[in-house]
Amino acid sequence: MCYWRRVRNIYTRCGHGVNLPEEEIKCELINCKFSRTHPQNCPNCSQTCWQYRQYPQQYSPHIDRLCPTCSASTIR
């Protein structure tokens, strides 16, 4: 089923984190209300289909760089 993916880049050179906009990850399940394969007029949808998205998944990739703010302020 579908879920939101939250990415927070961690820049190890300065230790700052930057949140990226949430991304919706779509599944292809016919029994997921948010899926594109799900029928528009689904009978008994609330009984047969997922009515909510999965708990958001959080990723925090570590990037060996300065964050955009810090790298912008160190340019002379």
Ligand SMILES: [Zn+2]
């Ligand atoms: Zn889904």
Ligand SMILES: [Zn+2]
């Ligand atoms: Zn349905």
Ligand SMILES: [Zn+2]
């Ligand atoms: Zn920084």
